[in-house]
Amino acid sequence: METVEYDVVVIGAGPAGENAAQYAVEGTGMTAVLIERELLGGECSYWACIPSKALLRPIAVADVTADLPGVSTAHVAPKALLERRDTWVSNYDDSGQADWAKGAGLAVLRGDARIAGERTVRVSSADGDVVVRARRAVVIATGSAAHVPEVYADALPWDSRDATGVVDVPERLVVVGGGVVACEAATWMAALGSSVTLVVRGHRLLSRTEPFAGEAVLAGLRERGVTVLLGTSVEAVRRSDPEATGTGRVHGGPVTLTTTHGELEADEVLLAIGRSPRLDDLGLSSVDLTADHVTGGRLPEWLYAVGDATGGPPLTHWGKHQARVVGARIAARAAGEVAWEPDREAPVPQVVFAEPEVASVGLTEAQARDEGHEVVVTRVPTASAAGTSLLRDHVAGESQLVVDAHTRLLLGATFVGTGAGEMLHAATVAITGGVPVHVLRHAVPSYPTASELWLRLLEELPPSFRTPPGV
Ligand SMILES: Cc1cc2nc3c(=O)[nH]c(=O)nc-3n(C[C@H](O)[C@H](O)[C@H](O)COP(=O)(O)OP(=O)(O)OC[C@H]3O[C@@H](n4cnc5c(N)ncnc54)[C@H](O)[C@@H]3O)c2cc1C
Numbered sequence: 001m002e003t004v005e006y007d008v009v010v011i012g013a014g015p016a017g018e019n020a021a022q023y024a025v026e027g028t029g030m031t032a033v034l035i036e037r038e039l040l041g042g043e044c045s046y047w048a049c050i051p052s053k054a055l056l057r058p059i060a061v062a063d064v065t066a067d068l069p070g071v072s073t074a075h076v077a078p079k080a081l082l083e084r085r086d087t088w089v090s091n092y093d094d095s096g097q098a099d100w101a102k103g104a105g106l107a108v109l110r111g112d113a114r115i116a117g118e119r120t121v122r123v124s125s126a127d128g129d130v131v132v133r134a135r136r137a138v139v140i141a142t143g144s145a146a147h148v149p150e151v152y153a154d155a156l157p158w159d160s161r162d163a164t165g166v167v168d169v170p171e172r173l174v175v176v177g178g179g180v181v182a183c184e185a186a187t188w189m190a191a192l193g194s195s196v197t198l199v200v201r202g203h204r205l206l207s208r209t210e211p212f213a214g215e216a217v218l219a220g221l222r223e224r225g226v227t228v229l230l231g232t233s234v235e236a237v238r239r240s241d242p243e244a245t246g247t248g249r250v251h252g253g254p255v256t257l258t259t260t261h262g263e264l265e266a267d268e269v270l271l272a273i274g275r276s277p278r279l280d281d282l283g284l285s286s287v288d289l290t291a292d293h294v295t296g297g298r299l300p301e302w303l304y305a306v307g308d309a310t311g312g313p314p315l316t317h318w319g320k321h322q323a324r325v326v327g328a329r330i331a332a333r334a335a336g337e338v339a340w341e342p343d344r345e346a347p348v349p350q351v352v353f354a355e356p357e358v359a360s361v362g363l364t365e366a367q368a369r370d371e372g373h374e375v376v377v378t379r380v381p382t383a384s385a386a387g388t389s390l391l392r393d394h395v396a397g398e399s400q401l402v403v404d405a406h407t408r409l410l411l412g413a414t415f416v417g418t419g420a421g422e423m424l425h426a427a428t429v430a431i432t433g434g435v436p437v438h439v440l441r442h443a444v445p446s447y448p449t450a451s452e453l454w455l456r457l458l459e460e461l462p463p464s465f466r467t468p469p470g471v
Pocket residue numbers: 011012013014015016017035036037038039040041042043044045047048049050052053111112113114141142143144160164181278282306307308309313314315316317318319
């Protein structure tokens with residue numbers, strides 16, 4: 001069997017794997033190989049972030065025009081919208097990513113990788129098996145897979161790949177779940193013409209964000225004709241003639257879901273109930289490790305993990321951040337050095353591209369109190385700055401800062417409404433840099449931009465927060 005050797009071996013060429021390889025070897029003279037069994041660029045580029053946002057942006061623009069005198073109202077054109085999606089996923093062709101890898105000096109090996117011993121990975125493909133040895137490090141960047149509980153399996157439900165890769169728009173679509181995928185997919189599937197029913201086990205949407213954010217998205221979905229059933233669980237699923245017709249095609253005859261509140265009939269059911277790190281069949285037992293060692297960060301010095309595979313926040317930008325950190329650690333260790341890292345843990349930002357948009361970073365009020373912080377919370381309608389209310393006639397939602405009462409540092413921020421995602425990074429910078437609110441008051445946003453909402457939020461804090469504690 002052929003054996004090849006590189007300094008760094010990365011399993012999985014999604015955004016996290018690509019960045020880990022790049023940052024580990026850049027400027028070092030070391031070599032790295034990316035091993036990928038599907039498409040270079042991973043889930044994010046073809047079946048997750050990129051297609052979903054390519055679908056959602058025109059829908060958001062059309063939505064704004066309906067609320068903006070002075071322009072004709074735009075309407076979603078389903079065929080053109082799906083063509084835009086196809087362009088953004090490069091028609092599921094990864095040659096652009098392959099060119100990028102070549103330009104970055106990274107080797108690419110196509111196939112299914114399994115760890116086969118210390119610093120050793122076996123790659124299987126139609127061309128046969130190759131043993132790949134790592135002189136320095138192996139990085140696990142295998143991503144995550146959608147949950148499909150047993151009760152759904154025989155019905156061949158849609159997962160997020162079918163929703164982002166939609167070809168046939170089902171007339172009646174049931175979406176199960178109340179998280180990010182469910183809220184975003186319900187938005188684009190309704191805009192494409194499906195009659196959408198969202199079945200949510202819990203009593204709110206987006207349960208990891210502030211309750212007022214989930215309420216705004218619930219109202220937004222209902223305004224757009226989506227039926228949302230809260231506190232409803234699926235007990236049984238039946239489907240006539242289930243058939244593996246391919247990604248984005250309707251997978252057979254009508255589906256009947258028995259729920260705690262009666263039966264639902266649909267032409268398709270989309271499962272959006274979370275994802276788990278893809279660590280099965282990775283050969284971890286060959287080096288006496290389990291998936292728990294990976295998600296718990298208890299790995300030997302030659303083995304690293306990044307991205308969704310770590311079990312951390314499953315977000316592309318977070319995986320890429322981890323990858324830059326891990327890449328720098330590998331490069332520094334190879335040079336007999338220790339990589340510089342800030343003392344402060346980076347906060348995790350997230351934007352949910354629903355209508356309205358929800359952007360958050362750091363701790364929610366409840367999380368901050370649970371962590372023992374005494375907090376001061378300031379919340380204003382998102383429409384309360386000239387810059388935000390100029391964006392459209394009716395700006396939905398509220399925005400909020402959570403501030404530590406003693407240190408006066410920002411712990412968390414949530415923005416809801418048009419432009420929310422673009423207001424978020426200032427909060428991320430403030431938390432990362434440890435900028436207290438009395439200093440933030442002197443960061444002047446331009447008039448009349450949406451960022452002026454920051455002034456409104458800071459003005460709502462107690463007057464004593466305008467100077468350092470004790471001054
Ligand atoms: C519908 C949807 C929308 C999303 N939208 C956003 C968004 O807007 N913003 C955001 O930040 N995040 C978003 N996410 C999350 C984001 O897609 C993931 O966090 C991101 O893709 C994780 O990157 P990764 O590199 O860790 O894994 P992946 O992108 O999953 O890549 C892992 C790669 O490893 C390969 N692989 C796995 N096992 C092996 C093996 N044994 N051998 C060889 N190759 C292997 C896979 O084929 C894959 O290409 C979304 C997710 C979904 C489902």
